[in-house]
Amino acid sequence: MTDSPNDTSKDSASVDDQSSIPVEQSPALTEKSSGSEASDARDLEQVRADIDAVDSQIQTLIAQRARCAQRVAAIKLEEVQAARARGEPDQEVVYYRPEREAQVLRRIMDRDTGPLEGPTVAHVFREIMSACLALEKPLQVAYLGPEGTFTQAAALKHFGHAAVCVPQVTIDSVFSEVESGHCNYGIVPVENSTEGMVSHTLDSFIDSPLKIAGEVEMRISHHLLASSGTQMEEITRICAHQQALAQCRNWLDAHWPKIERLAVSSNGEAARIAAQNPGTAAIAGDMAAEAYHLEPLAEHIEDAADNTTRFLVIGRSEVPPSGIDKTSIVVSSRNKPGALFTLLDPFRRHGVSLTRIDTRPSRTEKWAYVFFIEFEGHVQDPAVLEIMRELEEQSILLKPLGSYPRGVL
Numbered sequence: 001m002t003d004s005p006n007d008t009s010k011d012s013a014s015v016d017d018q019s020s021i022p023v024e025q026s027p028a029l030t031e032k033s034s035g036s037e038a039s040d041a042r043d044l045e046q047v048r049a050d051i052d053a054v055d056s057q058i059q060t061l062i063a064q065r066a067r068c069a070q071r072v073a074a075i076k077l078e079e080v081q082a083a084r085a086r087g088e089p090d091q092e093v094v095y096y097r098p099e100r101e102a103q104v105l106r107r108i109m110d111r112d113t114g115p116l117e118g119p120t121v122a123h124v125f126r127e128i129m130s131a132c133l134a135l136e137k138p139l140q141v142a143y144l145g146p147e148g149t150f151t152q153a154a155a156l157k158h159f160g161h162a163a164v165c166v167p168q169v170t171i172d173s174v175f176s177e178v179e180s181g182h183c184n185y186g187i188v189p190v191e192n193s194t195e196g197m198v199s200h201t202l203d204s205f206i207d208s209p210l211k212i213a214g215e216v217e218m219r220i221s222h223h224l225l226a227s228s229g230t231q232m233e234e235i236t237r238i239c240a241h242q243q244a245l246a247q248c249r250n251w252l253d254a255h256w257p258k259i260e261r262l263a264v265s266s267n268g269e270a271a272r273i274a275a276q277n278p279g280t281a282a283i284a285g286d287m288a289a290e291a292y293h294l295e296p297l298a299e300h301i302e303d304a305a306d307n308t309t310r311f312l313v314i315g316r317s318e319v320p321p322s323g324i325d326k327t328s329i330v331v332s333s334r335n336k337p338g339a340l341f342t343l344l345d346p347f348r349r350h351g352v353s354l355t356r357i358d359t360r361p362s363r364t365e366k367w368a369y370v371f372f373i374e375f376e377g378h379v380q381d382p383a384v385l386e387i388m389r390e391l392e393e394q395s396i397l398l399k400p401l402g403s404y405p406r407g408v409l
């Protein structure tokens, strides 16, 4: 499948076409105010004039950057067409390049000198890149819906707001929408700092041909939400995703010990139910409150102050090295003494650090297990290649799930 980018013929200009304007130091920024009211007002006017001038320069530069992105899109398309003309198998044009985005964002964080903090500036650039990519090819991202879930918030954090987020009812349908090509990428929760692994996500990887293309961490803060004007005494039922109920268990036991708790398919669904049923409150986050016009009865009710969920981005193509990468694999070996030690020993010998290891029952053999192993490095690194070769010899199953840039934001 080859998609044409938006028309780049008129607008694709090189950076030289637009000369960048040096930022002038205005007197208002350098001179000390005399302190009188009249001179304060003049200063304010001058500084605002400076802001207008800087905004105009930023706008010109963003337009220059967007034209560069259009040119990149045209080159990517030309490359795929040239390969087709040479008789090579049809390839998909890969507009989204996670490794490049990670490098751009890391450089922005490293370069930052204040007064804004590195991550703040990086978020601004995240949105600029998202808009530039949408000029090349708008991305469709499947996420575990409905609207207002933390998974949607993670999708927007990772891809920016120019991505088109497409809600799915189950984790399975996120996988199948990407596998079928209806969506370019998908995003699924994989672990929570309080509740551990999302086993359904891990199991889905075993049979899926998809590759992991990235990771996103989200600080998860839950609120008790109800429709506007609802009083505490009116609440007869609290609904939430079972993970959210578990993450707020102590708070619920202390404040609402006698009220019914109902587990539903997602926090977004809980918010939807609360919006339609007076007397039902939901546990959900800011996005759900906004999407369903709910008000907080209590805020930040999670038991652990640093409650964080990690999400994985899934796609159809492999991601080249970004310089700071992780790799995930599924591996299984014969059930014999020292099996796990034998699987892990190559990592020690080649000096590669593990970042996670999880066990799931094998679906093909009773009392046998598969290991999900995640480690630092990219599958193109020589040490990682050697580890994979050794694991291949020792295991009965070895499935690389993908190498991807370590989360930046």
Ligand SMILES: O=C(O)C(=O)C[C@]1(C(=O)O)C=C[C@@H](O)C=C1
Pocket (backbone or CB within 6 Å): 069, 072, 073, 095, 096, 097, 098, 100, 101, 104, 128, 129, 130, 132, 133, 136
């Ligand atoms: O460098 C590219 O390949 C681009 O398409 C440009 C750009 C960008 O705006 O910087 C846009 C989208 C990609 O995901 C990565 C980077």
